[in-house]
Amino acid sequence: MDxxxxxxxxxxxxxxxxxxxxxxxxxxxxxxxxxxxxxxxxWGWRQANGALCDMVCRGLLLMLERSGQIALPPVTxxxxxxxxxxxRPAPVLLDQTQIEGKLKDLGSIAxxxxxxxxxxxxxxxxxxxxxxxxxxQPVGEHLKYVCWAQGRPIACLAWSSAPRHxxxxxxxxxxxxxxxxxxxxxxxxxxxxxxxxxxxxxxxxSHILGNVTRRLPGDWERMYGHPVYxxxxxxxxxxxxxxxYRAANWQLLGLTTGRGKNDQTNKPNxxxxxxxxxxxxxxFRQLLSQL
Numbered sequence: 001m002d003x004x005x006x007x008x009x010x011x012x013x014x015x016x017x018x019x020x021x022x023x024x025x026x027x028x029x030x031x032x033x034x035x036x037x038x039x040x041x042x043w044g045w046r047q048a049n050g051a052l053c054d055m056v057c058r059g060l061l062l063m064l065e066r067s068g069q070i071a072l073p074p075v076t077x078x079x080x081x082x083x084x085x086x087x088r089p090a091p092v093l094l095d096q097t098q099i100e101g102k103l104k105d106l107g108s109i110a111x112x113x114x115x116x117x118x119x120x121x122x123x124x125x126x127x128x129x130x131x132x133x134x135x136x137q138p139v140g141e142h143l144k145y146v147c148w149a150q151g152r153p154i155a156c157l158a159w160s161s162a163p164r165h166x167x168x169x170x171x172x173x174x175x176x177x178x179x180x181x182x183x184x185x186x187x188x189x190x191x192x193x194x195x196x197x198x199x200x201x202x203x204x205x206s207h208i209l210g211n212v213t214r215r216l217p218g219d220w221e222r223m224y225g226h227p228v229y230x231x232x233x234x235x236x237x238x239x240x241x242x243x244x245y246r247a248a249n250w251q252l253l254g255l256t257t258g259r260g261k262n263d264q265t266n267k268p269n270x271x272x273x274x275x276x277x278x279x280x281x282x283x284f285r286q287l288l289s290q291l
Contacts, residue, residue, distance in 0.1 A: 168254025205244035
């Protein structure tokens with residue numbers, strides 16, 4: 001193999017592969033899952049919340065086996081994966097009477113983080129049936145918000161872990177590759193924003209964005225044990241102008257390449273999007289650039 005490989009931001013050297021081979025040889029009766037956990041413990045490979053990077057490690061082991069570098073023990077148990085055949089969120093019966101008027105006439109707006117609460121299925125259903133992209137189960141760290149007014153849901157926002165490589169964002173922050181690898185967890189990516197179609201209130205979207213982003217660092221820390229210092233999103237200019245983001249002080253950072261994160265051809269294969277960002281802390285550059 002090459003002198004070093006990269007997997008999910010970690011450099012894998014020839015010495016690392018030799019260590020893995022020795023670990024397998026010393027644990028011939030051990031399952032693949034247990035091997036992965038032993039390797040994580042030996043390397044100190046942990047998430048920000050202290051949990052082992054077990055799934056990432058298993059992916060690494062499979063990659064090395066498929067490339068002929070190691071021989072894993074046979075699979076002893078095929079776990080049922082409930083996500084493989086996950087049913088789409090069912091529609092929820094809602095009052096769809098149109099709400100129009102001025103923002104001040106809407107009354108107080110309650111913003112609730114609903115991840116791991118009884119209202120999470122409501123959030124999933126609203127995105128599935130009223131957002132043009134539908135609902136997609138997030139992977140990794142993520143939060144879900146439902147906004148309420150007059151006793152009715154009016155909006156939803158989804159946030160997840162940020163893409164690892166984003167040229168214009170990385171140049172804007174000015175961090176090194178090593179700082180990005182260590183600190184990418186401190187960026188939140190706004191994957192969905194939905195104002196329900198029967199809500200017609202000018203300035204509502206930017207008002208909600210402002211309120212949600214102010215509480216986002218604290219909510220993230222309560223859920224995952226660390227805050228976020230920067231927020232980002234993509235806007236498809238063929239569909240939207242991103243007016244509500246700009247009104248809420250988000251800045252245009254640049255454009256995507258249109259190639260996606262798993263590109264192997266260096267040729268655009270999807271629409272080019274605008275990248276917008278919002279600092280969530282005054283010293284965000286220093287905080288994100290720390291090693």
